[in-house]
């Protein structure tokens with residue numbers, strides 16, 4: 001009951017926005033509809049565009065490319081973050097020496113790297129993957145670092161008293177603790193993987209959702225831009241929902 | 257002092273300090289001699305912050321004493337005390353492992369086959385009355401249930417020495433009584449050596465063979481040593497009405513009271 005009520009309200013928001021948008025772009029209620037639909041397109045046109053993309057099947061290829069780039073960026077970035085996060089957390093000297101460099105690198109807006117990556121890795125998927133990695137890596141890195149640092153001393157002592165050596169502590173205590181932090185930051189890191197892919201595509205590529213939006217903008221096809229944005233939003237919502245499912249499964253042990 | 261020939265633990269002139277060599281070096285425990293017989297249940301009582309956990313950590317090998325010696329079954333202790341099982345004051349289970357996995361852990365890391373370790377874990381869970389909770393995660397258990405899992409996790413390794421740090425501290429009065437009964441039942445099977453830290457004098461008398469009293473810190477020492485002449489098996493709910501119990505309680509409380517007052521007076525407000 002509660003849930004369906006909430007869902008109804010959420011749908012209602014979308015309906016209201018769509019109706020207002022429709023009224024603005026096809027009647028004189030908010031001004032000249034020609035001007036408004038030139039800048040904001042109109043919902044029916046956008047809907048038709050999305051419909052033809054899916055019916056003709058041309059969108060699937062772009063979706064697949066973006067998904068692949070995001071996935072690769074996430075997996076590689078996360079693995080790197082886990083390895084380096086562990087290394088830094090277990091070797092305080094390393095962490096202390098590299099601290100200013102890590103902070104400096106993380107402060108860099110990643111967009112400026114896109115042209116360099118295009119130069120290094122070409123216009124194919126790998127320049128986008130690289131951009132995504134630079135985003136995902138730091139999130140996972142900081143979380144793993146925190147996760148290893150904040151392992152409860154009591155749990156560690158208990159592990160030692162139960163007969164664990166360093167390797168067994170790593171496997172039974174440090175790693176699960178670090179992974180729990182990684183899992184709880186899944187939403188953010190996966191989101192950034194998608195951002196990296198789309199921004200990279202937008203700045204230079206021949207496939208993907210970012211490319212689709214960029215192409216439409218190039219010819220002032222506002223309907224195409226909006227259609228691309230809506231597909232992207234739906235894509236992110238679905239990915240986010242999947243992450244919620246994954247997180248719920250992996251972190252069942254958390255307090256309710 | 258007691259008739260046990262073999263000493264499970266023998267602390268000689270042990271001193272433990274924190275921040276050694278610094279300007280504000282803190283001498284938590286000094287000049288401590290304590291012997292625990294092979295089958296002896298010793299309770300350690302003292303005001304809060306006096307160094308009870310510190311002493312237990314020294315016996316566990318988690319803390320090295322600044323001076324003095326720690327011997328375990330006649331051999332000087334180096335590193336972790338492998339003969340000891342430690343039930344910690346705070347939650348110490350791996351929260352990401354189920355109850356059964358937690359209990360089996362001690363056997364698995366020692367190389368026991370997984371199936372065997374798990375079967376043994378289930379037996380131990382049954383003994384502590386948690387057979388139905390094998391697949392739960394620790395954070396989804398009540399405080400008393402967690403302590404029982406902790407007990408199973410420690411006892412499954414069959415340690416010769418049991419270190420217990422206010423194990424029933426956070427539990428309500430009824431649950432404490434039940435846990436005390438359970439502990440005595442399990443203990444009476446093979447009478448391991450026990451060092452049992454508590455701030456509850458009733459609990460100490462009801463459970464232990466001998467009670468040592470520590471003075472308020474810093475530079476805490478052992479200032480009292482009382483043998484408990486009550487026969488076993490004991491019913492820990494009934495035993496508090498025994499005249500011997502009441503007399504002993506009065507004697508120990510006299511020794512303890514001044515130290516407790518001292519600890520309260522010296523502790524800045526907010527830390528209590």
Ligand SMILES: Nc1ncnc2c1ncn2[C@@H]1O[C@H](COP(=O)(O)OP(=O)(O)O)[C@@H](O)[C@H]1O
Nearest residue numbers: 274282284303304305306307308309310311473
């Ligand atoms: N790691 C530590 N560093 C500095 N001081 C400590 C540390 N652990 C304990 N102490 C101090 O040693 C004293 C004894 O602590 P503890 O053994 O935990 O007391 P108890 O268990 O009797 O309540 C306390 O004053 C405490 O502040």
Ligand SMILES: [Mg+2]
Nearest residue numbers: 308309345421
């Ligand atoms: Mg303590």
